[in-house]
Amino acid sequence: MRYLDEFNDPALARRLLDEIRATTTRPWALMEVCGGQTHSIIRHGIDQLLPDEVELIHGPGCPVCVTPLECIDKALEIAARPDVIFCSFGDMLRVPGTDRDLFRVRGEGGDVRVVYSPLDALQLARRHPDKQVVFFAIGFETTAPANAMAVHQARRLGLANFTLLVSHVRVPPAIEAIMTAPACRVQGFLAAGHVCSVMGMAEYPELAERHRVPVVVTGFEPLDILEGIRRTVGQLERGEHRVENAYARAVRPDGNPAAIRMIEEVFEVTDRSWRGIGRIPGSGWRLNEAHRDFDAEHRFDVTGIRTEEPAECRAGEVLQGLIKPTDCAAFGTTCTPRTPLGATMVSSEGACAAYHLYRRMSEPARPREEMNPVG
Numbered sequence: 001m002r003y004l005d006e007f008n009d010p011a012l013a014r015r016l017l018d019e020i021r022a023t024t025t026r027p028w029a030l031m032e033v034c035g036g037q038t039h040s041i042i043r044h045g046i047d048q049l050l051p052d053e054v055e056l057i058h059g060p061g062c063p064v065c066v067t068p069l070e071c072i073d074k075a076l077e078i079a080a081r082p083d084v085i086f087c088s089f090g091d092m093l094r095v096p097g098t099d100r101d102l103f104r105v106r107g108e109g110g111d112v113r114v115v116y117s118p119l120d121a122l123q124l125a126r127r128h129p130d131k132q133v134v135f136f137a138i139g140f141e142t143t144a145p146a147n148a149m150a151v152h153q154a155r156r157l158g159l160a161n162f163t164l165l166v167s168h169v170r171v172p173p174a175i176e177a178i179m180t181a182p183a184c185r186v187q188g189f190l191a192a193g194h195v196c197s198v199m200g201m202a203e204y205p206e207l208a209e210r211h212r213v214p215v216v217v218t219g220f221e222p223l224d225i226l227e228g229i230r231r232t233v234g235q236l237e238r239g240e241h242r243v244e245n246a247y248a249r250a251v252r253p254d255g256n257p258a259a260i261r262m263i264e265e266v267f268e269v270t271d272r273s274w275r276g277i278g279r280i281p282g283s284g285w286r287l288n289e290a291h292r293d294f295d296a297e298h299r300f301d302v303t304g305i306r307t308e309e310p311a312e313c314r315a316g317e318v319l320q321g322l323i324k325p326t327d328c329a330a331f332g333t334t335c336t337p338r339t340p341l342g343a344t345m346v347s348s349e350g351a352c353a354a355y356h357l358y359r360r361m362s363e364p365a366r367p368r369e370e371m372n373p374v375g
Contacts, residue, residue, distance in 0.1 A: 007221030016226040017049055020233055027053045028236050029185045030229065031178070031321055033171060034192035035062030035349025036220050042354040044222045046229075054233060057185065057321035060174055060277060061192055063139040064091050064347035065319060068273040069309060071138075071167045072097040074302040078134055078165065079110045081300070085128060087121035088136040090114045094337075094346040098307050118150035118164070125154070125162040134296045137164040141195045144168050144285060145259035148266035151287065151294045163296035166286055169272050171195050172203040173283035179211040183322055188232040190218040190225065193247035200255030204243045212241045219247040266291050275343060276309060276316020315342030318351050325352040326362055 032038055038058045041047050047056045060066055076097045079086035086102070093102040093114065106112040111131075115121050118135045125133035137147040147164060154162040171192060178184055191204065196217045208215045214235035218228030228246045235242060245251055263285070272284025287295045297303050309316070313335065314328040325331050325344070335341040337356060344350035355361070 007223040020230050021051045024051050024053045029055045030188045031057040031059045031186045032190040033059040033061040038351050039354045042358050058351040060319040062347050062349040065343040065350050066274040067138050067167045068275045069307040070305050073305050078300050079105045079112050085111045085131045085133045087113050087115045091348045095343045118147050122150050125159050133162050135164050138167045141199045144263050148262045151266050163294050163299050165296040168285040170283050173280050177280045188214040190228045191215050193219045196251045198256050198259050201253050208241050208243050214241050216244045217247050276319050313341040315344040325355040
């Protein structure tokens with residue numbers, strides 16, 4: 001990639017919008033899978049610039065948001081132990097568990113540290129052999145290779161004091177769950193470009209064919225998203241349902257073979273619970289039998305924790321694209337970034353966080369003529 005300015009050009013954005021308007025003859029509902037795409041859409045007002053017939057539905061592609069409440073509570077229990085250094089990316093610290101978050105645990109004396117890579121946690125394990133170092137390994141396919149590499153390295157170095165608390169999820173089974181849900185309105189998908197840069201596109205043609213929906217692999221800048229929408233609407237208008245790569249500068253059809261091999265060495269596919277959504281078959285990874293010694297759930301015996309979501313939080317419906325954040329009565333009132341009920345309000349990729357950050361506090365939005373595309 002060269003210059004991001006190339007993908008933020010207002011004149012090119014207007015041309016793409018004109019093409020989308022000229023192509024659209026009927027209502028279409030498209031889902032952007034990734035929370036990073038959602039933030040770009042809301043920040044730049046892309047959904048407000050589209051013709052009224054094209055609706056964007058926000059999908060479940062926020063890894064922090066879909067980490068189940070029971071996994072958060074497991075993290076809190078482990079992090080509070082005096083012999084543990086608990087490591088996490090920063091956006092997990094404010095995610096609410098049943099009665100507290102990792103910030104609260106740290107304030108109460110727990111050794112909770114923000115790291116920027118699982119390899120940082122690995123180095124802590126080398127420097128503190130008297131401590132158990134746990135890394136909170138969450139995310140979609142994008143973060144799985146680095147987490148797998150950390151386990152691979154820990155085993156090679158003989159580090160017996162390093163473990164992962166794993167909550168990895170996979171995108172294709174989530175798309176399958178969305179398309180088979182009774183209330184599904186999605187007619188096309190903007191697939192997450194960073195996921196496909198790792199895993200490639202091989203799993204999507206079968207989904208597109210079985211559910212007769214276009215799947216367009218899309219980037220994250222305004223022009224990336226508009227191009228993805230243009231291609232998806234074009235397919236729908238022509239009655240097609242193919243997989244297209246609109247993010248060729250980063251995505252190869254076969255993804256990153258070395259990263260895939262590392263994932264397959266360390267992880268195995270498993271059923272996974274998604275916060276606010278429920279259990280999706282085959283939608284996650286866990287450490288395989290050969291690497292089970294590095295599984296924090298088993299080392300710290302926290303497998304029996306059970307939880308219940310707060311009734312007033314409708315984040316699950318937001319993550320499934322059934323409602324917009326502004327449809328939730330708690331949004332912006334009892335649920336804010338300072339007092340979150342769910343992860344979607346505090347994650348850097350959460351839809352509720354995007355709406356609150358960019359002051360999208362109600363619908364309908366401003367008139368289109370008042371807006372400047374990507375400007």
